[in-house]
Amino acid sequence: MKKGKYIITENTNLAAGIWKMVLAGDGTAVTAPGQFIDIKLDGRYLRRPISVHDADEGSITIIYKVLGHGTDDMTRYEPGKPLDVLAGCGNGFQTCGDGSLSQLRRPLLIGGGVGIPPLYLLAKKLIASGCLSQVVLGFNSAEDAFCIEEFRALGCTVNVASADGSLGTKGFVTDALPAADTYDCFYTCGPLPMLKALDKAIPAGIPGQFSFEERMGCGFGACMGCTIPVKGGYKRICKDGPVLAREEILWEK
Amino acid sequence: MGEVRENRLGVTLCGVELDNPVIPASGTFGYGKEFAELYDINILGTFSFKGTTKDPRLGNPVPRIAEAASGMLNAVGLQNPGVDHVIAHELPEMKAFFHKPVMANVSGFSVDDYVYTCEKLDKEPQVGWLEVNVSCPNVHGGGMSFGTDPKAAAEVTRAVKAVTAKPVILKLSPNVTDIAEIAKACEAAGADGISLINTLLGMRIDLKTRKPILANTTGGLSGPAVFPVALRMVYQVVRAVSIPVVGMGGISSAEDVLEMMMAGAAAVEVGAANLVDPFACKKIIEELPAAMDKYGIKTLQELKG
Structure with missing residues (x-):
């Protein structure tokens, strides 16, 4: 920082x-x-x-x-x-080429609303490292849609969903997911209900990274204002996150 | 005999000399690590580490933070890894980047908790002072309840003094009618110093959800908004006791430090300002000499009393 x-x-x-x-x-x-x-x-x-x-x-x-x-x-x-x-x-997404995901070359990126922006730099990096990236973007309606063409311009295949059906598939991002055998890892950012729904919808064996948001005090790990429990301990969303690995997340009931 | 160069910023706190009076306040500086990545924190007078308890604590659910005009509310709820973990991990790690005595901030839920934690920290050579927090507004069944009753505050003071040879500073809550009375009770029970103020109890409601923003409903207000309240309370306590007083509450500039010391503080703690600008304490220390020149202050020691 x-x-x-x-x-x-x-x-x-x-x-x-x-x-x-x-x-x-x-x-x-x-x-x-x-x-x-x-x-x-x-x-x-x-x-x-x-x-x-x-x-x-x-x-x-x-x-x-x-x-x-x-x-x-x-x-x-x-x-x-x-x-x-x-x-x-914050830590950011771990991309192909570093760590445990080095062998996974077919990522799926799923963004909802204002959770979409961080996926753009991610898609750029993934494509630069030779990964075929599929993208699913969700909006409430056509009037708050953005960035769709920017992802297409990078060379991503883009599925769009809108809650009111005014753009793409009517429904949520979970209604516009590609077949599970077309991707081997996923990255997502968006509202908490969307993240929860994705964890349920995507087969358990597929590794994923979820970006969370929380009200913060400092933004650099000093105040413990954004700490949440995870498996085996707790993490500060601002410093140890905002990206958490699928296997460490404790979903609230 | 060579020329003796006087340190204009030097102060003494409970018999321990500080290069300057600026001390990051507990809860805004962790165990120092995040800030040591940004600047050499040995320029500080010292710092007061994250409030530490007998057992590890996750703290309160989120949201723990809300904004206010010229300040913020927090309801972290004493998240910390517990004193045994601090002694095994945080203190040894701290040795690598901080080479001065550190102020150990201690909290508890019973007199026995305070005694347990202070007794353990008493054996740590890095610890220069024990700052005993009887004023956390964000936990139930402890914390502030010890600091709002003179008898309970005195009981904690006496019990802790019996198990440590280090200077004991009682950190007091502003959420009382007469803070001087609590300070006097602590002094009579053997306290070596007083620090104040902890945060002021407050709350915010989200207009969209019509519910409190903080999961804990209430939280502690800090930041420039509380400075005049803190200054008034420090002024009152300084005149009620004869032990050193550490002033804190909304300090954000070198001028604030001077004002707090003119009220009689022996040293100051800087809290919320660290969260808005991680370099706040560095900046304050660097700006102190020019601020002193501006107001004709040769040394900070001359402000005392």
Whole structure:
């Protein structure tokens, strides 16, 4: 994790309540897809943790949803504004080529709503390492859909589901999953009910990585504000997560 | 005889010299590791490590954090690995990156709990002070209940003093009518110092769900919002006791440190500011000399009293 000054170069509305912000600054602070940045906002005490959508040497892109006063403030930030940012927070996704997943070449990526952004940098990395990536994206309706074409442009096959049926398959991401024999591992980020449903829907033998969100104090492991129990102990979502391995997760009943 | 260079920032806390009065407060600094990855934490006066109990504790369910105007609420609930684990793992690890006496923050649910934990930590050479927390607002059947009754606070003080030779600092709760009365009871029972304030009990409700944001319903308010309350209480306690007082509550700048020491604090703890800016204490220490120059303060020692 590094602290730095970043300058907003773009801040645009992508879909209903969904905004994209591009920050110029040290993009190398982001060391893995699935990490987040923690942004200090004017007049708000706690930083706002937002997952990284994309990063390169000189920039970091985030896609955020307006959920409260802080993210609402952010929509009014103009290009040129400097931001105080902690970048490269959290562990991120483990990708093909490192660790236990090195032999698994057919990943499935499943994102719901504002859980989709961190999967984009992940898909880029996976495709660069030669993995055939299938992607399932879920939205409430066509008007809050975003990023579909960006995933297709990377070369991913993309299935889309919407709760109201206005786009793609009517239903949830679990209604748009490809056949279980077409992927050998999966990565997911989205609302908790979606993560739970995926754990039930995907055959138990397939390894998966789940990205969680939680209200945080610091975002770097100091305050124990976001700790949850896992098998064999407990983990801080901000520092030991936000990505947890399927086998260590304790699902609440 | 060479020239003696005086350290303008030096203070003494219960007979132990500190390079400066800045001490990260318990619960905002873990066991130091996360911050040692970011800067050399030996520049600190010392730090007060995460509130440690007899047995390991997971703490409260999430959400544990809520925001407030100029501050935050927390209801972590004393998550810690337990004193035996701290002695076996966290303290030996700390040796690699922190070379000063550390302040051991201790909490408990009975007098016996406090005694058990303090007796164990008394044997650890790295521990310079025991900060006995009788003020945690986020646990039931202990913590704050010892710090809201002068007799109970005195009983914990007496019991802990009997099992340790290290300086014992009682950390007090602001959630009382007369904090000076509690401080006096601790002093009479043998306390070597007082630290205050712990967090102020508060709550927030989520307008969308119409339910409390914190899973624990209530939590402790900290941050700049509480600074004037903390300053007032430190001022009152300093005038009620003759042992050193460590002032804390919303300190975020070098000016805040000076103000707290003008109220009579011997040293200060910095809490929530570390969570918003991991470099907050480093920045405060670096900015102290210029702030002192601005207000004509030669040494921090001259502010005492």
